[in-house]
Amino acid sequence: MPDRADIRWFKTRFATRIGRAIAGTPFSLDFMVALACQETGEIWPLLRRQGLGEAEVLRLCVGDTIDARPDGRGRRAFPRDKAQLLSVEGGAAMFAIARQALVEMAVHIPGYRGAARQPQKFCRGFGLFQRDLQFFRVDAPYFLEQRYARFDQTLAHALRELHSKQQRIGFGGRDTLSILEQVAVAIAYNTGNFDPRRGLRQGFRPEGGKFYGEAVLDFLRLSETVAVAGEEPLIEPPRRGEAIVPPPSPVEATGPAMRVDTRVSTLFLRSQPRKSRPLRANVIGELPDGQRVRAITGRPINGFMAVEISLSGALLRGFASTQFLRPDGSIDEAPVATAEAVPALPKAVMPRRRGLVTRRADPAGAHSLNEDGQPGRHGTDVDTLRLELAAIIDWLGVDKDTHRRYRPRDGLTFCNIYCHDYCHLAGVYLPRVWWSTPALLALQRGEDVASLIGDTLREMRANDLFRWLRDFGPMFGWRRTGTLTKLQLAANQGAVALIVARRRDDGRSGHIVMVVPERDDHVAKRDAAGEVTSPLQSQAGVVNFRYGTAQPGWWNRETFAENAFWIHP
Template sequence: MSTIKAIQWFKQTFYKELTESVKDTPFSADQLCAIAYQETGYIWAGIRESHSHDEIFKLCTGDTIDAPGRSAFPKTRKDLESWTGGTQMFQVARQALVDVGSVRKEFANIAKKYPSKFCHGFGIFQYDIQFFKKDPQWFLQRKWTSFAECRAHVIKELKEALKRQGWQSKTVLTDTEKVHVCIAYNRGKSDLAKGFRQGHYNKEEKRYYGEYIHEYLTIAKNIPAPSPANPVPAPSPHVILPPPTSVEPSGNLYQVDVSAGSSLNVRRTPEIPQLKPESNIVVKLPGSHVVKHLGGKKSADFWEIETSLNGAYIRGFASPKYLKSAPSLEIEVLQPASEEPKTGVIAAHLTPKQGTVIARVNIAGAYSLNEKNMPVRAGDTAQKRCSELANIITWLNSENSAHKRYWPRDGLTFCNIYAHDYCGRAGVYLPRVWWTGPALIRLAKGETVEPAYGKTVDEVRANDLFRWLRDFGPLFGWRQTGTLTKLQEAANLGAVGLIVARRVQEGRSGHIVAVVPETDVQRAKRNTEGNVTHPLQSQAGARNFRYSTSTTNWWLGSQFAESAFWIHA
């Protein structure tokens, strides 16, 4: 069973019980789904159709690693039996190993070969036998076979993890915070500055507990709650991103009221820094955009507002001088298209003459690469997708001077071409050429238009890509995201991320970079609160690099008129 279908089954089968368990807590049913799949999904996913629920709960045991691979109590059978009730506990844990061996061959082999081996983890959310010392009856009475007991216990453990993180007063958690609580549940405490690469490490897949939880939480959030009147299938395997954050419809709404060509600055803090006025700008909202008032008196210099912009949740501070009341309007939360359009305004591509190879070693032109055996992104898990994106970066290798396609020359740079190639290899459309105005009109009428350079299509540069993403990106699956943290987290799920900035002076180069998955060696920079301050980037340009955290907030430089973060599943 695929990961998505397994998590769908768990969420929709036990949704009522899960929601009851998280009531009056900052946790979510999706969070419990993620933990359950990470801890024991490898057991229950394959037997959910052949076994009853009670049988499944009984079989959710595992982990037979003992000394020298285990440092916690009990390190061995002898260590366990030396404790009060330990002999009885060994018999219980040994039988659990035999039972789970009936559905998992690897455990059957261990039980047959090693008579002193026994299970250390119990229950669908896994409670470790090290706690037998303080809670012996939970194990001896086999309470892990009760789903209610397991749910009550995991909520207790999550509350303790929440306290260890210093968040016990929080009534609402962001998705990022939920992952960190799960990491603390697994390893004691989460270091926010390390991101999600913490917790138990899977040596085979080179992936951490926190990374798995992030992936499974995202999948669970994309699965609808069960509804007998309107059953909804599991999301497509390509849905790997959390849905856009919604904005509550109630409240006082206002519309951006600025002169033509101007925009409204939304700032991180209610001030305009004297030395660097642009340094705290979150986003620039276009005229007529609708926002919601969250706080601030009518006479205040700044109001706190929230809105959604091309799918990105925006919250910050703006001047009320440029806002007018708009009670009859509403804030639209964009949902990007799940597939490229097949009719109307479709993707534009130039096809080279038959037999012509467009290669990295050639000087850049208007054509896309067509070399043999080019790497692609096609994985059905975050781990596979991230590995494939790393292979694409290695293959493109913008640092190799032999790859003239990306190498700066004669005052020209090629960030747009590198971004196009990266997206193309990842199976995502970012144009190298785009339709002219007259061609777009014809396409919109339903006419067939053949791409012809200089006649129906023109080359697309970084400034053009900023506008293309804004105007056409959502039709091709793109949406904005509001923070560097969300941008990097999306990339770490194996999604495609971009930062694009439009130049103030037309004719001068804008800039576009790919934000790429972190690796064991290459990491984004985070502050002590866990927020990404420098995402991991890959680019061609005045300086070419496969991986770098680059210059701080380069997109906020005075040479750029505006910038945006974009993601694509």
């Protein structure tokens, strides 16, 4: 399937022409690249690698030889087989073209050679963006004149179909679409419709492979890491063992600049312009005192102002009480925080005696695991990263009675240790121990500090990890994200993602869970609009489980003072 080099070739040849065609549409260049990768990505990369010119690549972008079966299974659309194609006007000429296209394409594509040896077989998909032969009876010239072999024609047809499907699934008349909304249109392009409740797990799925929607998103993200000549990529290509994660969304509101002014506490950001019962039921974030925000309209509603903010990288939109907002003419743009490339402080790691092995079967302690055969995350593509994270979850086996490291005991639970272990194996720093305040001050002065538990080091509970992520996480590549949908999306790309909630009573345990990639047998919960309401989680706690959705909104219970969603590539 296409890799970065293939996408670079594609953009070099077609980006300018696509750019002209999509002007004024809600579809991006990278979306159109992803569509071509999904529709004919098994064809054109192999053709171009064999040195074929553009015209030949376009002419041989054909495929799909699925026949109807005697038991009624298989293809149901016209033409079900050779006989049905020959039964219509022009069908014989079309069969000759479709048969010859298969034979010539199979010379270069080994996977089609078996079909090419069967004389009744012929192609039914034509063009870089694939138009199915079921439309032959309404537009025979497109196929008989081989218009699909011209880039402008196959592109124009794809855009017409995309606009039609945009209308069908309720996005008509919109000049912009989010990434997920564009992929939803692609699913409709493939299937004719889209069900938001199923997320991207829709559309054609080859045996053992990904759903159409999942594959389009994966290709889209990959395309965003490939720059057109003279430009920077939208996303920097990740290093080995890291996922493709887009940069934080910028603040787009253009209303008056304002500043939070409470002098007492943080300010709740709510999903509706009203207080809720329970008090935190509609809270989507907490704004620090002094935080800069942008009003969206500048008009108060029921004593609340609609505002937008970037908080540690998370774009949040909601309603804040006008009682605690003040005009602030000192800012023109709301800053967007990003993760730091280089930590300003060294990692704190618990030292160990020579030969000491920390195992899952042992009671929890301050050391990280160092058993033989530990899995890791080293992949360079999204499929490998997802498989590696699944292998980490299975190896940790948080629900196994023999893994005493995570088993609740004496009123204690070990969510913090499980999340540390998951991150440790995935190559991401989430501390099991951290520097004491005197040690931090000494490090800032440039002094050498020995790692001594109970002196310069202290163990980290869930409440501590909430504060560490807020204060130090960006130094080590962590950043917040604003919605559960974005959180699950990052996990599905093979990134490390978590939810952390700080307990209101600091003497009692908070909670932290990993958000993990969806799979066939375990998926996130979504509402009728397709937004994630409860992501797929893996945790240690009162109940240990490898995969589950837990109670939706547990992080917003009154027992917790605040919460946040964090991701790391």
